Amino acid sequence: MKILALNCGSSSVKYQLYDTANNKLIAKGGIERIGFVGTFIIHYARYQKHRLECECADHKDAINLVFKFLTDEEFGVIKDLKEIDAVGHRIVHGGEFFNKSVLIDDNVIKAIDNLSSLAPLHNPPNLSGIMAMKSLLPNVVQIAVFDTAFHQTMPETAYMYAIPMKWYEKYGVRKYGFHGTSHLYVTRRAAVMLNKDIKDTNFISLHIGNGVSVTACKGGKSIDTSMGFTPLDGAVMGTRCGSIDPAVPLFMMDKEGFTSEEVNTILNKRSGVLGITGRYTDRRDIVRVAGEGDKACQLAMDIEAYRLKKLIGEYYAILGRLDGIIFTAGVGENSPVARQLVCNGLEHFGIVLDNDKNNNLTGENIISKDDSTVKVLLIPTNEEIVIIEDVAAILSGTYDNDDFKYSFEK
Ligand code: ADP
Numbered sequence: 409m410k411i412l413a414l415n416c417g418s419s420s421v422k423y424q425l426y427d428t429a430n431n432k433l434i435a436k437g438g439i440e441r442i443g444f445v446g447t448f449i450i451h452y453a454r455y456q457k458h459r460l461e462c463e464c465a466d467h468k469d470a471i472n473l474v475f476k477f478l479t480d481e482e483f484g485v486i487k488d489l490k491e492i493d494a495v496g497h498r499i500v501h502g503g504e505f506f507n508k509s510v511l512i513d514d515n516v517i518k519a520i521d522n523l524s525s526l527a528p529l530h531n532p533p534n535l536s537g538i539m540a541m542k543s544l545l546p547n548v549v550q551i552a553v554f555d556t557a558f559h560q561t562m563p564e565t566a567y568m569y570a571i572p573m574k575w576y577e578k579y580g581v582r583k584y585g586f587h588g589t590s591h592l593y594v595t596r597r598a599a600v601m602l603n604k605d606i607k608d609t610n611f612i613s614l615h616i617g618n619g620v621s622v623t624a625c626k627g628g629k630s631i632d633t634s635m636g637f638t639p640l641d642g643a644v645m646g647t648r649c650g651s652i653d654p655a656v657p658l659f660m661m662d663k664e665g666f667t668s669e670e671v672n673t674i675l676n677k678r679s680g681v682l683g684i685t686g687r688y689t690d691r692r693d694i695v696r697v698a699g700e701g702d703k704a705c706q707l708a709m710d711i712e713a714y715r716l717k718k719l720i721g722e723y724y725a726i727l728g729r730l731d732g733i734i735f736t737a738g739v740g741e742n743s744p745v746a747r748q749l750v751c752n753g754l755e756h757f758g759i760v761l762d763n764d765k766n767n768n769l770t771g772e773n774i775i776s777k778d779d780s781t782v783k784v785l786l787i788p789t790n791e792e793i794v795i796i797e798d799v800a801a802i803l804s805g806t807y808d809n810d811d812f813k814y815s816f817e818k
Pocket of ligand 1: 691
């Protein structure tokens with residue numbers, strides 16, 4: 409079966425085509441700057457990379473272009489679009505309606521549209537992708553995989569805020585959490601690596617990329633997570649502030665006359681490590697410049713690590729017992745310095761990093777000392793494989809079975 413995974417952002421479309429017959433990624437790529445000048449596509453297939461400047465007014469144009477590349481005589485991987493059996497869409501916000509992946513029908517489309525007020529930057533382009541696919545390949549099955557779904561198992565005590573109850577009842581103001589597909593993948597892989605049944609595991613997963621979120625998982629289910637009503641909450645990120653005193657934006661609106669939209673932009677796009685350093689979001693730059701003695705970069709690294717450490721403490725407290733902490737995503741997977749800063753001083757929790765392993769191992773590995781009671785795991789995330797397997801399982805009718813397991817859990 410050939411399944412296309414699509415991730416439609418406001419001005420981008422990322423895609424991957426999988427062949428489930430041999431569990432192989434056969435093509436992937438992305439189109440950027442859709443609707444602007446300078447649109448381009450990068451397409452990887454047959455061990456080659458192709459880059460082409462193009463024109464795309466909207467998502468429909470972009471998906472059409474993806475189709476052209478997939479079926480191209482020279483660098484395509486399929487002869488006919490009919491070979492695509494199904495499409496899995498990454499959808500950011502599923503609100504309280506979706507606690508798992510679903511087949512897209514008119515009701516699901518309506519629900520995703522209604523949830524746009526909770527994710528105005530994400531759900532509308534996600535929906536454009538669905539509508540574009542519907543008009544281009546009307547007979548192909550489409551499935552929605554939600555970033556929030558994994559966190560729908562959080563108890564009320566974790567997801568409710570201490571604000572007027574009416575805000576929740578009228579507008580759905582509560583914690584939703586994001587990066588769910590990534591947390592699902594790494595916690596299940598961690599269970600396999602530690603040779604444990606997922607139902608008997610307690611993990612804290614740290615997804616540290618541009619966006620950063622930490623999740624407490626008990627028995628493979630999310631019981632709390634650091635992002636909240638929006639992805640702005642929690643840990644310090646590349647450009648997002650994470651948790652701050654909620655009075656700060658109000659104070660700054662008074663002082664500088666900012667509108668809510670301006671404050672929103674500043675907290676989302678000009679804060680985080682970018683706000684602290686004034687220059688950098690890429691942690692590679694920050695590590696390098698801190699090494700040259702730059703105080704602001706060192707401070708950014710220290711604050712980011714300090715806040716992650718505190719989240720580990722919080723989640724250790726609610727989990728009671730901890731089998732492992734998991735590092736994943738761009739920084740978590742690639743930065744030994746960042747991992748060391750987070751783990752330093754957590755030895756009293758039984759978290760003892762092995763510096764040699766931390767500095768030298770890459771890919772899926774256990775990087776704690778052999779006698780560390782809490783294991784430290786390095787696990788490259790793979791959100792696409794979850795999307796592909798959800799689609800395949802829904803199509804084969806195995807998804808809703810209690811004993812459903814992903815291929816990467818075996
Ligand atoms: P996104 O949230 O955009 O999906 P990624 O998970 O790809 O992000 O992570 C992007 C971040 O990973 C960037 O800030 C980048 O600097 C960081 N990163 C990648 N490689 C390294 C590295 N070797 N050392 C430190 N940071 C790294």
